[in-house]
Amino acid sequence: MSIDAANDLITTLSTAAREAGLSVLSNEQSTDYNQRPTTRFVLALTPDAPAERRLQLELSExxxxxxPDLLPEMTSHLREAAQRLRNPRPDAYVSLAGLPISYxxxxxxxxxxxxxxxxxxxxGIVRLEDGSASPLHAKISASMTVTFAEIVxxxxxxxxxxxxxNAVRKTLDQGQLEMLKSGNRQPVPVTTRYYSRWQKKFFFTDTNDASRIEFLAMKVYWLSGVLGGSQPVWIxxxxxxxxxxxxPQELARxxxxxxxxxxxxxxxxxxxxTPSLLARAEQYHAKMHAALDETKPTFNEDMRGGHTNM
Structure with missing residues (x-):
């Protein structure tokens, strides 16, 4: 690894993180899937942040x-990370189908x-986060086509x-990822059907006010109530x-x-x-179990037997 290149990346990322209100707790040299050099950063809001309030960022050396075409999105990524790090579990999310998960x-x-x-x-790995230390998870292999890569x-x-x-959440909603105690990698395809070149935006799910309200209630129930001891989460x-x-403005409304x-x-x-939301525990647990049942398809029996090539 080039020491100069690594030092340049560390310096520029540390500056960008500081401007976003983040602290770089550590950096270490690593390698990607093809053994090319990378640097892994651990970010948090404060130097003494507990392990669950930290996020990892890995960049090519x-x-x-x-x-001009890269800095704005990096800045947005870091600022949004700073907001998520105020959540009790910044790695946790909820799917529309009702699954609390972490990445x-x-x-x-x-x-x-x-x-x-x-x-x-x-x-990567997606884990079920129902507050019971569940062993259920899905090892995923997310793929984007060469055509789609031109957008990124x-x-x-x-x-x-x-x-x-979001593609992982969409695939879970479709019942095409199975949460297992062990297993091989399962595919998450990302194609141009998720992106409008005309509008220059992603499309994953059509929702209305009712489904968005239900999503927010589930999110706060799981991420604040169950996983966070009723600490606040970013909505x-x-x-x-x-x-x-x-x-985001509509979600806030x-x-x-x-x-x-x-x-x-x-x-x-x-x-x-609030206690009123926590009183819906039976409803949200039933929805979660129904969603888990939907993620037990027969399409991946070959993968269970180890016949996969990803």
Whole structure:
């Protein structure tokens, strides 16, 4: 690894993180899937942040984001990360189908498929987060076509994490990822059907006010009530807005409606679960179990037997 290149990346990322209100707790040299050098950063709001309030960012050693077409999105990524790090579990999300999940062990950046397919791949793990230390998880192999890759400014984590996470949620909603105690990697295809070149935006799910309100209630129930001890969570997350095909402003407006019903305690863009929301436990657990049942298809029996090439 070039020491100068690594030092340049560390310096520029540390500066960008500081401007976003983040502290770089550590950096270490690593390698990507193809053994090319990367640097892994651990980010938090404060130097003494506990482990659950930290996020990892991995970048290619030679990556230079100080370019007009790259810097704005890196800046947005870091600012949004700073907001998520105020959540009790910044790695946790909820799907429309009702699954509380977390993302971990992603190996950035993308790498070319080794199976001969004309795609770029990133591997990671999605875990069920129901508050019971469940062993259920899905090892995923998210792929984007070469055509789709032309849309992405760079095959690096800050430019792809949001749409990859949302593609995973969409695939779970479709019942096409199975949560297992162990298993092989399962595919999450990301194609141009998720993107409008005309509008220059992603489309994952058509939702209306009712489904968005239900989503917010589930999110605050699981992320604040169950996983966070009723600590507040960010309800105007642009990542959720992309997934739901809406805006952060609309999510904030709907959260205010739920707060007026006594389900949230609202402070700015952060909402905490109330006893009234926690009283819906049976409803949300039933929805979660129904969603898990939907993720037990027969399509991946070959993968259970180890017949996969990703």
């Amino acid at each position: 030679a990556f230079d984001f100080h370019k 971990s062990d992603f190996r950035w950046p993308f790498h070319r498929s080794t199976s001969g397919a004309d795609t770029y791949i990133v591997h 400014p760079a095959p690096e984590q800050p430019y792809a994490e949001t749409f990859i996470y 105007a997350d642009p990542r959720d807005a992309q997934y739901l095909n809406t805006t 709907m959260a205010a409606d739920l707060s007026s019903q006594g389900l949230f305690t609202l402070s700015g863009e952060f909402a905490a679960a």
